[in-house]
Amino acid sequence: MGILAEAFIAAFDSNTELTWITQGTGQAIARFEASATRVETTFTETRKAEWRVAFEVTSKASASENIHASIRVFSGVFQAVREFLEVRQPERLVFASKEEALGHLYEEYLQRQDTSLRQMGYRTVSPVKISPLVEFAIEKTTPSEWRESGR
DSSP states (O other): OOHHHHHHHHHOOOOOEEEEESSSEEEEEEEEEETTEEEEEEEEEETTTTTEEEEEEEEOOOHHHHHHHHHHHHHHHHHHHHHHHHOOOSSSEEESSSSSHHHHHHHHHHHHHHHHHTTTTEEEEEEEETTTEEEEEEEEOOOOIIIIOOO
């Protein structure tokens, strides 16, 4: 991964104000705004204790403004991921991407966060290519407290 990507990832530390909503027990959504950009990070349970994360960006800004907001968008998305892992403690969380560049950002983020993920009881799993997607995942290595006290 290049220096630019590393600098981009380093900027992911975020203190964005997230608004969380749930839609049943199998979906949680974190919403936030960055400039004229609205972001929804959606966590969907695909199987028992396995979740998939995706995000959608809606913007009224110009292309130039969107480029400047992109770091804030990604940092907010990964803040939502961190909060979801801390609270919900899924057994597995999958990131998927059709875009190679986005896939590299996921991979770089997971590598950089390896120590804090391990402290939270997670490990990264080798990427899996399922055409046209590449999946990146983390798995829980310690028992989840969510099922013991959260349900």
